[in-house]
Each structure stands twice: as C-alpha cells, then as structure tokens.
Amino acid sequence: MRRLCLILGDQLNRDSTLFNEFDPQQDQLWMAEVQAESQHVWSHKQRIAVFLAAMRHFAAALRAEALPLDYLVLGEHHFASLSAALAATLEQSQPEEVWLVRPGDYRVLGEIVQVCREQDIPLRQLTDKHFLSTPGEFKTWVGAKQPRMEFWYRVLRKRYAILMAGDKPVGGKWNYDHDNRGTFGKAGPENLPPPTLFAADEVTQTVLQTVQQHFPDHPGELERLHWPVTPGQAQQVLARFFEQVLPHFGQYQDAMWTGQPFLYHALIASALNLKLLDPLTVIQQAEQHYHTGAAPLAAVEGFIRQILGWREYVRGLYWLHMPDWYGMNALAAERDLPDFYWTGDTEMNCLRESIGQTLRYGYAHHIQRLMVTGLFAQLYGVQPQQVHAWYLAVYVDAVEWVELPNTLGMSQYADGGIMASKPYIASGNYINKMSNYCRHCRFKPAQAVGAEACPFTTLFWDFLARHEARFAGHPRMGFMLKNLQRKSAEERAAIQEQAVQFYARSC
Ligand SMILES: Cc1cc2nc3c(=O)[nH]c(=O)nc-3n(C[C@H](O)[C@H](O)[C@H](O)COP(=O)(O)OP(=O)(O)OC[C@H]3O[C@@H](n4cnc5c(N)ncnc54)[C@H](O)[C@@H]3O)c2cc1C
Ligand code: SF4
Structure with a gap:
C-alpha cells in the first residue's frame, strides 16, 4: 500500500484535499467508529448518533463510487480508541505513508502523530480547504497584537469579496450588530417556521439502535434524530433557513422564549462542523439573498459574520493557543458543575x-x-x-x-x-x-x-x-x-x- 488516507468523523466532505491525489490502485481510505470518541466526554446520544449516521452515509457514498475503504464498525471490532484501531491497521497493512487532513482537535492530532511515530511511518498533514483561512495565516496576522474578531472578519470579507463595494463594505458599515438586539415583546414570537425533520432511513435506524445499545446511560433523548446527516439533508435545512428565517436572523439573535428552542437560528452548526456544508457556498448564497432583496443587509451581514467572522476567528485562536488554553483558570474557579x-x-x-x-x-x-x-x-x-x-x-x-x-x-x-x-x-x-x-x-x-x-x-x-x-x-x-x-x-x-x-x- 502506498498511502493510508484517514477520514475522521468530522471530515465528511468529498471535495477534501485528501482525495486530490488519491489513487484507488495504490491507496486506501480508512474510517473508524470507536467507543472512546463518545466517552472521553459523556456525550449526548443525539451527538453520538449524528456523528455515526453521517459517517456511515459518507462511507456508503464512497463505496458507491467503488473507492477502497476500510471502515471499522462499532461493536464489530475490539479497539477501544482511535489510536489502538489505527495502530492495528498500520501494523497489518504497512503503508508507505499516512495522509490526513489536519484534524479539528488537538487531542486527536496528538494521538495520530504518536501512533505513526511509534510505527515509524511518515504522516503527512494536509491543509483543510473547508476553512477560509489557515491557522498559519491567522498566526501571521496576529503577530504581536491583541486579535479581535472584527478585524480578522474584515480581512476575510476583503479576501473573498463578500458584501463589498470595491474596498468598502456594502452599505458603508462593516457590522450591523447594533440592529441585532431585538426582543419579542409580551406576545412572544409568532408563526415560527418549524425545523426540518427527516424520516430515518435504514442506515440511521441502525445507528439509533447502536447508540441505545452501546451508550444506554449517556445523557439526552433519542426517540428520533433531529439533525441532518447527509449533504442533501443539510441543504434542506439550509434552504428552510434562507427561505423562512434569514430575513429575521439578526433581529432576534439574542432573544429567548419558553418552549421555543430554535427561534430564528440557522440550525446548521453540526452540518458545517461535520463538513456536510461548505461555508463559502453558504456565505455566498446568503449574500445573494441581500442582492436579490430577499433579506435585509443587517440580517445577511449578521449571519455572514457568524461564519466568516466568529467561526474562522475561533479556529485561528484555538490553534494559536493550544495546548495551553486547555488548562487555564484565570479566575481560580474550583466548584463542581452542579x-x-x-x-x-x-x-x-x-x-x-x-x-x-x-x-x-x-x-x-x-x-x-x-x-x-x-x-x-x-x-x-x-x-x-x-x-x-x-x-x-x-x-x-x-x-x-x-x-x-x-x-x-x-x-x-x-x-x-x-x-x-x-x-x-x-x-x-x-x-x-x-x-x-x-x-x-x-x-x-x-x-x-x-x-x-x-x-x-x-x-x-x-x-x-x-x-x-x-x-x-x-x-x-x-x-x-x-x-x-x-x-x-x-x-x-x-x-x-x-x-x-x-x-x-x-x-
Ligand atoms: C459556551 C459556548 C459553546 C459553544 N460551543 C459550540 C460548539 O461546540 N460548536 C459550534 O459550532 N458552536 C459552538 N458555539 C457557538 C454557537 O453557540 C453555535 O455555533 C450556534 O448556537 C449553533 O446554532 P446555529 O447553527 O443555529 O447557529 P446560528 O446562531 O444560526 O449561527 C449560524 C452559524 O454561525 C456559526 N457561529 C455562530 N456563533 C459562533 C461562535 N461563537 N463561534 C463559532 N461559530 C459560530 C455557527 O457555525 C452557526 O451554525 C458555542 C457558544 C458558546 C457560548
Ligand atoms: S433564575 Fe432565571 S428565570 Fe428565574 S428569575 Fe432568575 S434569571 Fe429569571
């Protein structure tokens, strides 16, 4: 085998750089469901199910393309952790190299680096093209200054020409956050569009049973799955948002109401984070809604800022400050979580x-x-x-x-x-x-x-x-x-x- 190409549970995009030079004759894709990834924190059943269902659907799509995939199914192997599963595969298949798109998680990256080092197999980390900036670019931009989201957001607005009129922001202001502090008044929100739900297909049904069987005492309810697990489903959630919610997005962003869990929110974070949706496409489609007059500038800018601004900014900060960030406790807070x-x-x-x-x-x-x-x-x-x-x-x-x-x-x-x-x-x-x-x-x-x-x-x-x-x-x-x-x-x-x-x- 030339390369073992690892696909993690939150790397489910077919346009990933991992596939750029993939040769089915010499290379092998590898995915693994392992108990430890749901247990290193006491994961909610919905969260476990979303990951497993999305992974299995992605695997099915790869198989439909006749791509060579080694997929370890939870309950059908005895490896407790990702590193144990990977070590066993490497020992058996002895690839010349391991390829991996940079993981989103410092802990997981550390595990994989260590296994490859122990087996003396070179690991190549690829840039994650899903994001609109790289940790390296962010680090260079920060330099010695105190970074603030607003300024990184402006850099990326210019770079991708989003809501720009030449080198000025459309409408004359970069940020319409001040228009986004609305409350519902006494009557509360009216005519809220319901969230998009999907009938569980056979793959998802099996996942729901697997989760109940392997993680019965984990928190959360799981009568049905409330979240998209394929790119097609994610598109439907996004379409509902654009058609029914976006015009109100910013206005009620900070408001809360009894019995109304979703209000005017996009409900796309899991789909974005598992890479069922491409952020630049989402941003450009949102921008179109402003240009066609379907949604006001404040709403569209507010939504784009969440993804182009906050999402990119927190990722840059994460890689800049890990692993030190994890242990910080500036206010010396020591009580247990109630x-x-x-x-x-x-x-x-x-x-x-x-x-x-x-x-x-x-x-x-x-x-x-x-x-x-x-x-x-x-x-x-x-x-x-x-x-x-x-x-x-x-x-x-x-x-x-x-x-x-x-x-x-x-x-x-x-x-x-x-x-x-x-x-x-x-x-x-x-x-x-x-x-x-x-x-x-x-x-x-x-x-x-x-x-x-x-x-x-x-x-x-x-x-x-x-x-x-x-x-x-x-x-x-x-x-x-x-x-x-x-x-x-x-x-x-x-x-x-x-x-x-x-x-x-x-x-
Ligand atoms: C304590 C805390 C923990 C959080 N943990 C997560 C997390 O694990 N995963 C996660 O994706 N978001 C997290 N967020 C950010 C934010 O709350 C969620 O992205 C958002 O609630 C997801 O719902 P939505 O898709 O309906 O988002 P919307 O409110 O409709 O926003 C649209 C999109 O913008 C992005 N976004 C919005 N705010 C942020 C933010 N602060 N940072 C990064 N991206 C943002 C998300 O991708 C989101 O889907 C956290 C926020 C707080 C305060
Ligand atoms: S505990 Fe919460 S809901 Fe109750 S009065 Fe205080 S802020 Fe309001």
Whole structure:
C-alpha cells in the first residue's frame, strides 16, 4: 500500500484535499467508529448518533463510487480508541505513508502523530480547504497584537469579496450588530417556521439502535434524530433557513422564549462542523439573498459574520493557543458543575428551559449557551474544565476547535482575556429583558437578597465583589464595579450572606 488516507468523523466532505491525489490502485481510505470518541466526554446520544449516521452515509457514498475503504464498525471490532484501531491497521497493512487532513482537535492530532511515530511511518498533514483561512495565516496576522474578531472578519470579507463595494463594505458599515438586539415583546414570537425533520432511513435506524445499545446511560433523548446527516439533508435545512428565517436572523439573535428552542437560528452548526456544508457556498448564497432583496443587509451581514467572522476567528485562536488554553483558570474557579446540568432538574426556570431543550435536542442557541448555562457556571465559579467537558458532550455541533474557545474563552473568561475583552456577566435582569423565562420562575430577577432572590442576581454581585481587586482599573468593568461600590456595607454583607447560603445549599 502506498498511502493510508484517514477520514475522521468530522471530515465528511468529498471535495477534501485528501482525495486530490488519491489513487484507488495504490491507496486506501480508512474510517473508524470507536467507543472512546463518545466517552472521553459523556456525550449526548443525539451527538453520538449524528456523528455515526453521517459517517456511515459518507462511507456508503464512497463505496458507491467503488473507492477502497476500510471502515471499522462499532461493536464489530475490539479497539477501544482511535489510536489502538489505527495502530492495528498500520501494523497489518504497512503503508508507505499516512495522509490526513489536519484534524479539528488537538487531542486527536496528538494521538495520530504518536501512533505513526511509534510505527515509524511518515504522516503527512494536509491543509483543510473547508476553512477560509489557515491557522498559519491567522498566526501571521496576529503577530504581536491583541486579535479581535472584527478585524480578522474584515480581512476575510476583503479576501473573498463578500458584501463589498470595491474596498468598502456594502452599505458603508462593516457590522450591523447594533440592529441585532431585538426582543419579542409580551406576545412572544409568532408563526415560527418549524425545523426540518427527516424520516430515518435504514442506515440511521441502525445507528439509533447502536447508540441505545452501546451508550444506554449517556445523557439526552433519542426517540428520533433531529439533525441532518447527509449533504442533501443539510441543504434542506439550509434552504428552510434562507427561505423562512434569514430575513429575521439578526433581529432576534439574542432573544429567548419558553418552549421555543430554535427561534430564528440557522440550525446548521453540526452540518458545517461535520463538513456536510461548505461555508463559502453558504456565505455566498446568503449574500445573494441581500442582492436579490430577499433579506435585509443587517440580517445577511449578521449571519455572514457568524461564519466568516466568529467561526474562522475561533479556529485561528484555538490553534494559536493550544495546548495551553486547555488548562487555564484565570479566575481560580474550583466548584463542581452542579448535577442539574445533566438533568435540568432545578427551580431556576431559565436553566431548566435551556438545559431541558439541550437534553431533548442536543441544541441550545448561542445566547442560551453564553448567557444562561455559561453565565451561571461563571458566576457560580465552576471549574472551567468541567464546564468545557459539559459543552463538548451535550451539543450536536460540539467539536473542540470551536467549543473550547467559546467555553473557556468567551463564556468562562478562564483565559483571562484571550478571546473576550471582559467577562460576559450579567444579573437576572438581562435574562428577564431578553426572554420570558422569569415570568414562569419562582425567583424575582431584580432581587439579590431574600427568599425570592434570583440566584443569577445574587451571584452577579458576589462575583463582582469576589473579583473587585482583579478588575479594578479594567476599562470595560468600571461601570459594573461603580454600581457595586454604590451599595452600602450592609447591602454588600447581605448579598454575601445570601450567596454563602446559596453555595451551601445543593442547587
Ligand atoms: C459556551 C459556548 C459553546 C459553544 N460551543 C459550540 C460548539 O461546540 N460548536 C459550534 O459550532 N458552536 C459552538 N458555539 C457557538 C454557537 O453557540 C453555535 O455555533 C450556534 O448556537 C449553533 O446554532 P446555529 O447553527 O443555529 O447557529 P446560528 O446562531 O444560526 O449561527 C449560524 C452559524 O454561525 C456559526 N457561529 C455562530 N456563533 C459562533 C461562535 N461563537 N463561534 C463559532 N461559530 C459560530 C455557527 O457555525 C452557526 O451554525 C458555542 C457558544 C458558546 C457560548
Ligand atoms: S428569575 Fe432568575 S433564575 Fe428565574 S428565570 Fe429569571 S434569571 Fe432565571
């Protein structure tokens, strides 16, 4: 064998560079389903099923092209980990080289490098053409400056001529984020388009049984799969988004509503991350909706910014700061993740709603992740690595290169400011403004002390008090700290006492 070409579970794009020089006469494709990839974090059943179903559909498509593929099926081999499976294949087939598109995950890359080294077989890493920038380009661009998403986004807007009029942004502004803070008002969202669902074909049916059989005690529901697992299905999800949702995208991006898990979100992150969708095509199609007048500029720009801006930026940061990022804990947070993160069993309605839908669908939208589950963990002082393990486990779109920066960086400030210039913190009043969760909660968002005090509000003030010295002089924390300092000594003592009682109770 000349080359063994590895395809990982999140590398399911047929236009991958792996196929460029592939010769079916001399080379072999290799894919493996292994238990450890679903167990290194306690993965949600929907997440496991999405990966396995998408992998099996991709394998079927490769076989239909008569490409030589060695595919290890879960339960039909005894290898516990990816490295064990790969080591056995290499020993047996002795290829001249191993080829691999750069993995999205530092841990997986390390495993593969080590196995190849142990077997003394050269490993060639190929550029991942799915992304619109490379980690190397990002590193060069960063140089010695403090990188911010907005400026990398502008570089890529220009490079791919997206929403550009010559060298100026269409409409005169790069960013319409200010137009994106809408709430639903008392009546709530109306006529929301339902998500696209697919009947499970035979491949998916078998995967659902496999997951129930091999991972019965894993979190999450799996009566049916809610997510696309083929490029065709992913296109249908995208078409629904463009036709029915995009015009409202930015406007309600930060809003939340009881019983409405999907609102005006695209629901494409898992399809993008498994590479069932090509990001540049998605971006260009979105842009067309602006040019044809089907969607306003603010909505289209807001959507494109998520993919061309945030998605590329977090990947650049991930590779720039790994492996150091993983261990960071700038705020010295040491509490355990409360058990209710795995059950949704809590009196706090915002958390009950956000975690409940997470367990049902493997999905919560960005503001639920950042400003409900992430916010609580940060205010409560949960050890960031436990928060990271939870986010990596419970979302269908969770892959480490995107999850880790969002969790340890944006949501927990564990990196001390690599990703976010200040902690994303707020009291219960923010959740009250952006949702109707508080209306159905026994706590009162404006109250920091007393029997009905909202834990978010108590812990918000307590967080500021705990970290007052650290953030003194921080240009973007001054306003919050001044509000804290306006409180009398008695008020501060009462808040602290309330927080101590809350920590002492099992929540
Ligand atoms: C703590 C935390 C953990 C997260 N973990 C993940 C993760 O594991 N995988 C993941 O893909 N996203 C993650 N995100 C980012 C974001 O929440 C999800 O991409 C989004 O909610 C997916 O839903 P959607 O497809 O409906 O996205 P939409 O809100 O409709 O956005 C469209 C697309 O933009 C991209 N995008 C949006 N925000 C971000 C962001 N902050 N970083 C990178 N890409 C973004 C996604 O590809 C998304 O599909 C996380 C955010 C937070 C705060
Ligand atoms: S009152 Fe507090 S705990 Fe209850 S829903 Fe509102 S923010 Fe959440």
